[in-house]
Amino acid sequence: MALDRTELNSLGFAKPPAQTRVVVAMSGGVDSSVVAAQLAEEGYDVVGVTLQLYDHGAALAKKGACCAGRDIHDARRVAEEMGFPHYVLDYENTFREAVIDEFADAYLAGATPVPCIRCNERVKFKDLLATARDLEADCMATGHYIQRRNGPSGAELHSAADPVRDQSYFLFSTTRDQLEFLRFPLGHLQSKAETRALAARYNLPVADKPDSQDICFVPNGNYAAVIEKLRPGAAEPGEIVDMDGRVLGSHRGVIHYTIGQRRGLGIGGLADPLYVVRLDPDLRRVVVGPKEALSTRTIPVREINWLGDEPFETRAEWHVAVKVRSTRPPRSAIIRPLGPTEAEVELIAPEEGVSPGQACVFYDPDSSRIFGGGWIWKGR
Incomplete structure (x- = not known):
């Protein structure tokens, strides 16, 4: 039965799903796999795309990381079983220039960067979205937990129904133009358990795959080790000082510290606990003070x-x-x-x-x- 031209399909287009092409950004995890499988089952013209973001033989890659070798294999298996085409795009140089290099430089400047936001902003929702348009897609869908709603002034960004899974913090830089083209089919779900139940229903090979943790190119959450690898000699020792400039101890590199840190300062024996309140990379100083100074x-x-x-x-x-x-x-x-x-x-x-x-x-x-x-x- 033909779709009434005034009736919108589940992605918001006034045409049958079979005539609606959707590129699905597939990381190889359960979330994006469920999105792809669900849209394929609904009859959409699905094209799966996975990004290779770094050299999988390099020390930066870690087991279980997003966009690592195993994930590419898993995304390909899901596409094969659900019967839609799947492509792997080499974005290694783009990812390094747009995300990893800035991550390293930000830490060296005493900041605490959030590379996942930059990846969404500069790679997934920029270059990949442009690729989706080149493929003549009507939209691009992802497995992010966030909601897109149509408002009187156009597409709006809304928090996910499940506050535990909500990813709005990492997607704030999504522009209006990008939002018009993007779809987030999981944003209305009440829990991750619902997503895994869908994965089991579709008999996906990733149904029980653990969620990826931390930043994809930082093994075991060791930021300093990654910075030292990317910027040899970056971890220069210096002084730990109080807010009046009095030297309390020494450190092995500003990159090992973050604002608010209390443990691991190596300046025990003081009457009151001290916290990192400021980083001064130019003077190679870690400034500490009482909690109220934070x-x-x-x-x-x-x-x-x-x-x-x-x-x-x-x-x-x-x-x-x-x-x-x-x-x-x-x-x-x-x-x-x-x-x-x-x-x-x-x-x-x-x-x-x-x-x-x-x-x-x-x-x-x-x-x-x-x-x-x-x-x-x-x-x-």
Whole structure:
């Protein structure tokens, strides 16, 4: 039976699924595999694409990492069993230049980067999305836990139904144009258990595959080892000082420390616990202080991607909720635009351990909508 031209299919197009081409970004994990299998079962013209992001024989790759050799094999198996074409694209150079190099340089500058956001922004939702358009796809689907909804001003970004799996923090830089082309079929699910149940229903070989953890190119979460490999000689020793500049000890490289760190400082014997409150890579200094010194209320933010209905600079203030870490809940804040892509964010209640290099993501306090976000920096 032909689809009524006024009736939309599950991806939002007024044509039958068989006439709707969708490129599915397949990482080889259970989430993207379920998306591909579900769309194939619904009769869509599915094309699976997996990115090879780094040399799988190199020390950077780790077992079980996203886009590692095993994952490419798993994605290919899912495509074969579900009967749709699958392609592997070599994005190794792009990934290194757009993601890995910046990750290393940011750490050397004393920041705490989030490379997964840059990967989505500069590789998956840029180059891969362009490839999907070249393949004459109507849209591109991913396994991210986030929701896309049509609003009066166009496509809107909304948090996932499952707050535990919500990935909105990592997708704040998705532009309006990209959002019009993207689809997130898992965003409405209430739990990961539902996804695994679907994988079992489709008899997928990855149904019981564990979730990938940490950053894909950082083995065992050892950031410093990766930085030293990428930038030999980067871990130069220096001093640990208090907020008045008094030397309390020595360290083996600023790259081994992050804002808010308490353990592993090697300066025991003091009356009160001390935390890393600032990193000074130019002087090779780790600055420590009491816990209250970590509290921050004013955050400089730049490279803002604004997804609100009104232009960003039309208001002097935006009252929103913000996340400054992926693991923290949104907190009430006021955004004061300083330009089209720069602002000062005032937190109503202070946060501890706000670090340059992290994202500050904007949320509607009265709904599940995301208004975009920007990058925290040191300020002027």
